[in-house]
Amino acid sequence: MPRVTYIQADGQAQEINLEAGSSLMQGAVDNMIDGIVAECGGSCSCATCHCYIDADWVDKIEPAGEMETDLLDCVSEPKDNSRLSCQIKVTDSLDGLVVHLPATQF
Amino acid sequence: MAAKSRCIIIGASHAAAQLAPTLRQQGWTGSISMISNEYSLPYHRPPLSKDYLAGAKNAEQILIRPAAVYNKCGVGITMGVTAATIDRRNKQLQLEDGMTMDYDKLVLTTGARVRKIDIPGVDLDGVFYLRDLNDAQQIKLSTGANKRAVIIGGGYIGLETASALRKLGMQVTVLEAMPRILQRVTAPEVAAFYARIHKEEGVEIVADVQAISISGDKQVESVQCHNGTEYKADLVIIGVGVIPNTALAEQAGLTIDNGIVVDEYARTSDENILAAGDCTSHYNPIYQRHLRLESVQNALDQATVAASTICGNLKPYSALPWFWSDQYDLKLQIAGLSQGYTDVVVRGDIEGSRSFAAFYMREGKLLAVDAVNRPQDFMVGKRLILQGNQIDPGQLADDNLPLKTLLAS
Ligand code: FES
Numbered sequence: 001m002p003r004v005t006y007i008q009a010d011g012q013a014q015e016i017n018l019e020a021g022s023s024l025m026q027g028a029v030d031n032m033i034d035g036i037v038a039e040c041g042g043s044c045s046c047a048t049c050h051c052y053i054d055a056d057w058v059d060k061i062e063p064a065g066e067m068e069t070d071l072l073d074c075v076s077e078p079k080d081n082s083r084l085s086c087q088i089k090v091t092d093s094l095d096g097l098v099v100h101l102p103a104t105q106f
Numbered sequence: 107m108a109a110k111s112r113c114i115i116i117g118a119s120h121a122a123a124q125l126a127p128t129l130r131q132q133g134w135t136g137s138i139s140m141i142s143n144e145y146s147l148p149y150h151r152p153p154l155s156k157d158y159l160a161g162a163k164n165a166e167q168i169l170i171r172p173a174a175v176y177n178k179c180g181v182g183i184t185m186g187v188t189a190a191t192i193d194r195r196n197k198q199l200q201l202e203d204g205m206t207m208d209y210d211k212l213v214l215t216t217g218a219r220v221r222k223i224d225i226p227g228v229d230l231d232g233v234f235y236l237r238d239l240n241d242a243q244q245i246k247l248s249t250g251a252n253k254r255a256v257i258i259g260g261g262y263i264g265l266e267t268a269s270a271l272r273k274l275g276m277q278v279t280v281l282e283a284m285p286r287i288l289q290r291v292t293a294p295e296v297a298a299f300y301a302r303i304h305k306e307e308g309v310e311i312v313a314d315v316q317a318i319s320i321s322g323d324k325q326v327e328s329v330q331c332h333n334g335t336e337y338k339a340d341l342v343i344i345g346v347g348v349i350p351n352t353a354l355a356e357q358a359g360l361t362i363d364n365g366i367v368v369d370e371y372a373r374t375s376d377e378n379i380l381a382a383g384d385c386t387s388h389y390n391p392i393y394q395r396h397l398r399l400e401s402v403q404n405a406l407d408q409a410t411v412a413a414s415t416i417c418g419n420l421k422p423y424s425a426l427p428w429f430w431s432d433q434y435d436l437k438l439q440i441a442g443l444s445q446g447y448t449d450v451v452v453r454g455d456i457e458g459s460r461s462f463a464a465f466y467m468r469e470g471k472l473l474a475v476d477a478v479n480r481p482q483d484f485m486v487g488k489r490l491i492l493q494g495n496q497i498d499p500g501q502l503a504d505d506n507l508p509l510k511t512l513l514a515s
Contacts, residue, residue: 030172032127032179039403041150041170045430045439046403047485067437067481074485074510 002095006033006051009103018090024099025049025086035101042086047071048105049085054098061088076104111136111210113416114199116189116354118142120151120402121215121383121409123170126181128413136210138181141201143188146239147173152402154242155263155345156432159270161246165239192358194376211416214355214366214374214381215409218348218400223258227320233342236263248341251275256329256339258317260287262431263345265300268309269433271341279310279337281329286313293450296464296476300433303460307434348400350385363387365398370422372412380415382408391424392492393443401429426488436460439484442474442491451499453483453509463487470496486510 001017006028008014018027028036028049037048044067053061058081064072065087072082085099113129115122118140126138149168157163176183188202192212199207220235227233234245249255255271257264260282268278280287288297304311316332320342329337350365361367361375365387372380372388383405387398404427411423429440447466454462463483466474471494475487486509490497493514501507 029170030175032131032175034131037406039406040430041152041168041402043152043430043432045432045437045481046428047481067479070481071485074482 002090002092002097004090004094004096005098006035007098007100008035009101020090020092022090023086024051024088024090024097025084027090028085033101035105036085037105038086040086044068044071044084044087047075047084050075050102050105051083051085052079052100052102053081053083053088054100055081057094057097060093075102076106077102112208113138113211113213114207114209115140115213115215116142116199117215117217117351117383117385118144118146118148118183118185119215119217119383120148120170120405121217121412122213123148124406124409125213125215125382125413127171127175127179128410129416130179132413132417132419134413134417138179139207140176140181140183141187141189141199141207142183142185144238144240145185147171147176147183149239150402151238152430154239155236155266156270158239158242159246159249159267160273165243168239189354192354192379194358194379197378210378212379213412213416214379214385215383215405216351216354216381216385218350218384220344221347221349223317223344223346225317225319227322227326228344230320230322230326230342231324232322232326232340233320233344235344236267237348245341245343249274249276250340252277253340254338255279255341255343256281256317256337257343257345258329259345259347260284260289260311260313261291261345261347262288264343265304266431266433267343267345268304269307272307272309272434276341278308279312279339280304281315281317281331281337282311282313283316284313287311291444292476293444293447293464293466295450295452295456299456299462299478302457303434303436348384350387350398352385355379355381355385363396367396368408370411370424371415371420372408372423373415380412382412388423390427391422392426397427397443399427401427403428426492428488436478437481439477439481440474441477441484441488442466442472444474444476447473449499451502453503453505454480465497465499465502467497467499472497472502483509486513489513 040046355366366381431438444466449467451465456462461479463477477484
């Protein structure tokens with residue numbers, strides 16, 4: 001089970017074991033991690049599952065698709081390492097991943 | 107708050123799945139019970155007419171949260187039971203199986219049910235409505251490549267279903283009673299766009315036609331229309347809208363007006379009974395009128411407000427409604443409500459391409475946006491609606507001008 005650390009905007013961290021094959025978004029929702037809203041349930045429509053991938057991990061994750069990139073352009077405080085967590089599949093190779101959550105999803 | 111306080115949530119809906127854990131997060135220490143007349147944990151309903159039907163997701167994959175979350179939050183879930191009556195004076199809920207439960211706070215998240223049509227043959231095998239997981243499961247069993255499906259109703263549900271069934275290789279006909287599909291919800295330009303796409307994808311859309319009977323021996327064989335036409339069918343799906351589930355609230359004497367009336371804190375006319383989601387009618391400060399919405403956004407946001415209210419932390423509900431619809435490779439995102447629009451401004455090639463945005467305007471201001479494969483226009487559109495400024499239609503229509511530049515800083 002890959003272990004992922006979610007870090008809130010205020011620095012509070014939660015380490016969670018995720019089911020391989022589920023998404024970073026679902027992992028957050030299943031563990032009631034504040035800061036991921038995920039209104040559309042992962043269909044890449046709402047951009048309320050925005051997160052920042054820790055710099056050490058950015059290269060190890062498949063790049064965003066066109067739809068995701070367009071949505072990311074419009075989130076509040078987009079950065080180079082911005083991603084929609086519903087579009088990232090958790091795999092064993094992501095064991096140890098660290099993601100940072102934005103202060104707001106709106 | 108007394109540790110022994112009891113909160114009962116009726117309906118295992120999207121709102122319920124949001125409400126129960128949020129209550130805990132907000133500090134509710136009493137008991138939480140969820141009563142549902144279905145046999146599944148709360149699930150995402152939108153995929154039923156999309157990924158679930160097309161086979162891309164199974165029942166487990168559409169659950170909103172796994173069972174473990176409810177356990178962790180100490181939420182007791184009773185499935186397959188219908189709530190019968192509410193005794194407000196004694197703060198008691200009676201279940202249909204005769205059981206009685208005491209409550210301190212009761213939340214109605216009863217959702218909506220399908221509008222039924224009354225024509226001969228609707229009870230034949232192979233004729234379905236689509237609202238819950240059970241419906242979708244039954245429909246799936248009747249699908250198959252090259253089989254013929256007739257869909258009655260050219261709204262979003264009907265069209266999404268058409269798209270999913272095409273993916274499965276079925277021959278699909280959509281019958282719409284109004285002069286065009288999506289009549290109540292979109293501008294003629296947008297409806298024409300969807301009519302074109304469905305045609306390109308091989309779906310036959312027939313508007314202005316009323317289905318008057320369905321025939322077959324035991325299993326459905328065909329659908330007859332008012333003008334004498336007939337369509338062969340192995341499967342018929344009826345999608346002609348939904349009605350809010352208000353019977354329980356009505357019986358309890360709560361105020362009902364096209365849904366259970368709630369205030370901006372999700373409270374019904376009884377302060378100990380709250381309601382959230384499709385079953386409610388609430389005042390929206392952005393559009394300055396009462397709304398009954400059929401949307402995930404509303405269910406989530408209103409449930410969050412209800413949780414805060416129950417925990418004594420009053421936060422008024424004020425959100426811009428938004429919706430989405432996936433058909434084929436088209437991702438439609440809708441921000442705002444278009445009712446009352448006087449002009450439509452189109453950005454992009456709506457007649458030839460598969461990507462555009464339609465802006466619904468009134469008195470120079472933006473009311474709503476339909477964006478197809480244009481997430482940026484949707485996202486910026488949301489903000490433009492909320493800003494409420496006068497917008498130059500020429501600039502909106504100019505596809506070379508990034509929409510962002512129209513935002514007031
Ligand atoms: S959950 Fe909606 S875009 Fe990720």
